Amino acid sequence: MTRSLREWFKDYRLKQRIRKNRLVTKDGRCNIEFDNVMHRNRFAYVRDFWTTFVETRWRFIILYFVASFTLSWFIFGLIWYWLARSNGDLLWQNPPPDHTPCVYSVYDMTYAFIFSLETQNTVIYGNVYVTDQCPAGVALIIIQTIIGILISIFWCGIVITKITLPKKRAKTITFSESAVICPKKGTLCLQIRVANLRKTLMIGSQIYGKLLRTTVTGGETVILDQVNIDFMVDAGKDNLFFVCPLTLYHIIDKSSPFFDMAVDTLHQQDFELVVFLDGMAETTSSSCQVRTSYIPQEIMWGYDFLPIISRSEEGRYQVDFSNFAKVVPVPTAHCSRCYHNEPGNHLEGIDNKSFEVFDMELTNCNKM
Structure with missing residues (x-):
């Protein structure tokens, strides 16, 4: 029991450290901080207040929503109270019996707040209304009504925009937790699997990748140096027919940054492979981008994905998620140089004698 808890805690710390060191998390969020930003640049968020509100978390949106209406009711309630006091309508002012109030039944701050809420939300509470002997009250009720409509329009737009964000559609696009390297169609390839969990298509889908690493050139250290990684499927790399899960592959040739890596050196490398999928949702015609990333510990050398598409006896296509x-070991050279018979100082060959199918887990990748 103690050993299992120790192993669980060790794996948990490893996952947390890997998550912290990523630039892009597995769910596509960018893990980066901005320091020493000039104060004048911070006002750019205020000038672009619409985008700022749209990108705000829901809990703060709800808080701002409630606060904006409550504050506007209270501020206009104070103005109505001041107007009633100026006209001598309050109870403590002892108005004469023939006195014509500016607003009927507004005798204290509580009634002023209720009338403010009634005016802004067109709710009827009873015999509370502005008299024709109070021009200032007529003007104030017009101003509050217009401001109340503008506040409602603003928050309706924010809520609708947040609900229809393309990020929500991206939640139904999933990538495999790990990538594999194995032979495919006469060459060595790095493969990734991606699936669309909805039956509606992603129109004009394009897949590409960026390899992020730290390089040293001429004594200069370049952090987050980006190298383009091309991915394709059997039908090409543009305008994918994304109706079922696809296996994307990158050819490891002399132009590939993976060409000099090997099974015994892969997990010692320091890089992050970020994969992007751009497309347009068929139902909403909104563009969205799905991102994920792979570190060396999540790339399995000498394994291939299991087939998941089959056909039933009735002739229908089925996808077994x-x-x-799941992956299966396959015979694979130890390095790309070995595969292409290029000179190198790596091990020779690999034997995968046990073809046992298992689930890809991060812990398995680390123990590999």
């Missing part, structure tokens, strides 16, 4: 994250 239970095999989406």
Whole structure:
């Protein structure tokens, strides 16, 4: 029991450290901080207040929503109270019996607040209204009504925009937790599996990748140096027919940054492979981008994905998602140089004698 808890805690700390060191998390969020930003640049968020509110978390949106209406009711309630006091309508002012109030039934601050809420939300509470002997009250009720409509329009737009954000559609696009390297169609390839969990298509889908690493050139250290990584499927790399899960592959040739890596050096590398999928949702015609990333510990050398598409006896196509994250060992050279018979100082060959199917887990990748 103690050993299992120790192993669980060790794996948990490893996952947390890996998550912290990523630039892009597995769910596509960018893990980066901005320091020493000039104060004048911070006002750019205020000038672009619409985008700032749209990108705000829901809990703060709800807080600002409630605060904006409550504050506007209270401020206009104070103005109505001041107007009633100026006209001598309050109870403590002892108005004469023939006195014509500016607003009927507004005798204290509580009634002023209720009338303010009634005016802004067109709710009727009873015999509370502005008299024709109070021009200032007529003007104030017009101003509050217009401001109340503008506040409602603003928050309706914010809520609708947040609900229809393309990020929500991206939640139904999933990548495999790990990538694999194995032979495919006569060459060595790095493969990734991606699936669309909805039956509606992603129109004009394009897939590409960026390899992020730290390089030293001429004594100059370049952090987050970006190298383009091309991915494709059997039908090409543009305008994918994304109706079922696809296996994307990157050819490891002399132009690939993975060409000099090997099974015994891969997990010693320091890089992050970020994969992007751009497309347009068929139902909403909104563009969205899905991102994920892979570190060396999440790339398995000498394994291939299991098939997940089959055909039933009735002739219908079926997708078995239970095999989406499963791999099987396949005979694979230890390095790309070995595969292409290029000179190198790596091990020779690899034997995968046990073809046991298992789930890809991060812990398995680290123990590999």
